[in-house]
Amino acid sequence: MPTAPAGTLYRGREGMWSWVAHRVTGVLIFFFLLVHVLDTALVRVSPEAYNAAIGTYQTPIMGLGEAGLVAAIVFHAFNGIRILLVDFWAKGPKYQKVMLWVVVGLFVVTMAGFLPRHLINVFTGGH
Amino acid sequence: MAHGTAAVAKVDSPRSPYARRKTTRGNYELYSWVFMRASGVVLLVLIFGHLFVNLMVGEGVHAIDFAFVGGKWSNPMWQVWDLLMLWLAMIHGTNGVRTIINDYATKDVTRGILKGLLFLAFTVVVVLGTLVIFTFDACPPDAPAELLASFCTA
Numbered sequence: 159m160p161t162a163p164a165g166t167l168y169r170g171r172e173g174m175w176s177w178v179a180h181r182v183t184g185v186l187i188f189f190f191l192l193v194h195v196l197d198t199a200l201v202r203v204s205p206e207a208y209n210a211a212i213g214t215y216q217t218p219i220m221g222l223g224e225a226g227l228v229a230a231i232v233f234h235a236f237n238g239i240r241i242l243l244v245d246f247w248a249k250g251p252k253y254q255k256v257m258l259w260v261v262v263g264l265f266v267v268t269m270a271g272f273l274p275r276h277l278i279n280v281f282t283g284g285h
Numbered sequence: 286m287a288h289g290t291a292a293v294a295k296v297d298s299p300r301s302p303y304a305r306r307k308t309t310r311g312n313y314e315l316y317s318w319v320f321m322r323a324s325g326v327v328l329l330v331l332i333f334g335h336l337f338v339n340l341m342v343g344e345g346v347h348a349i350d351f352a353f354v355g356g357k358w359s360n361p362m363w364q365v366w367d368l369l370m371l372w373l374a375m376i377h378g379t380n381g382v383r384t385i386i387n388d389y390a391t392k393d394v395t396r397g398i399l400k401g402l403l404f405l406a407f408t409v410v411v412v413l414g415t416l417v418i419f420t421f422d423a424c425p426p427d428a429p430a431e432l433l434a435s436f437c438t439a
Contacts, residue, residue, distance in 0.1 A: 181385060188378035192406055195371065195414045198354070202417050205351035205425065205432040212349050224346060231332060238325045245322065272341065279345030 172255040180237050183230040190227055221280030225273060232268050236261040317380055324373045331370040355423030355434035364418055371414045379407045 197215075200208040214220060240257045244250040250257070340346055357363040382403055390396040424437035 181381075184378070184381045185385065188382055191374055191378055192410055195410045199413050199417045201351060201354050201421055205428045208351045208354070209432065215349070216347055221346065224340070228336060228340070231336070235325075235329045235333070238329065242322055242326070272336075276340055276345055279340075279347055 172258045176237055176240070176258050176261075180234060180241070183234040186230050187227070187234060216280075218280055221277070224280075225276060228272055228276070229265075229269060232272075233261070233265050236264050236268075321377060321380060324377045328370070328373050328377060331366060331373070334366070335370060351432050352434040354421075355437070358418065358421050359423050359434070359436065368415065368418050371418070372411065375407055375411050375414075379403060 197211045198208075200211050215224070237258070240254070240261050243257060244254050339349060342348075358367070383400060386396060386399045386403065390399055424433055430438050
């Protein structure tokens with residue numbers, strides 16, 4: 159094993175993996191956004207067409223997909239704040255690893271607040 | 286003719302500071318970098334609010350139907366909210382995907398095609414979404430009343 163990194167800018171660990179996760183979640187959110195604007199646009203076709211499309215979002219499988227989507231958004235949002243702090247706060251780069259674990263902690267707390275309520279709505283709600 | 290100082294060819298002092306060569310590309314990437322950070326903060330507020338109202342309040346996702354949208358967009362606050370969210374999210378997302386295409390598509394042709402598709406998708410979605418928000422009718426006259434918001438029949 160070399161003692162110093164040679165010939166590479168990316169050194170793995172928290173910095174690189176948070177960057178990878180930020181890209182992956184960003185792309186996922188973007189493609190959902192394209193679909194989401196198109197399904198919402200059905201309100202201009204007819205109430206029946208919109209209700210039929212949104213009805214597919216209310217099935218258990220899509221409900222799990224929504225949980226994943228919200229997870230992606232929550233991580234991307236909190237890690238985005240971490241990126242802002244790395245860029246604009248003088249001590250940001252020094253604490254970037256600690257801040258990733260703060261992001262993960264806030265992510266767990268937010269999802270703990272969201273998931274039970276959403277999953278109860280998905281699996282027991284409905285008309 | 287006297288040799289005035291103004292006529293003497295100007296030579297840089299040997300200690301003159303290094304000046305970065307000017308490019309013709311402008312500051313586009315700088316503005317894009319700033320925009321990602323500024324819009325990101327606004328989007329955090331807009332999208333968390335959107336998710337809370339649509340997924341957490343009441344029956345959550347099961348409460349969403351045509352009447353729900355009608356109720357929301359009869360309020361100008363939600364029209365502005367959704368319009369701002371649409372534009373900022375689409376520019377933020379398109380710019381992010383543009384960065385990723387630039388990073389991974391090394392051939393000029395591939396990069397051109399992917400970016401062409403990206404900008405096409407951006408234009409279609411933003412124009413369509415904007416038209417929908419501004420031309421939406423919560424109470425279409427030929428629709429069954431039970432599918433509409435309560436204020437349509439009141």
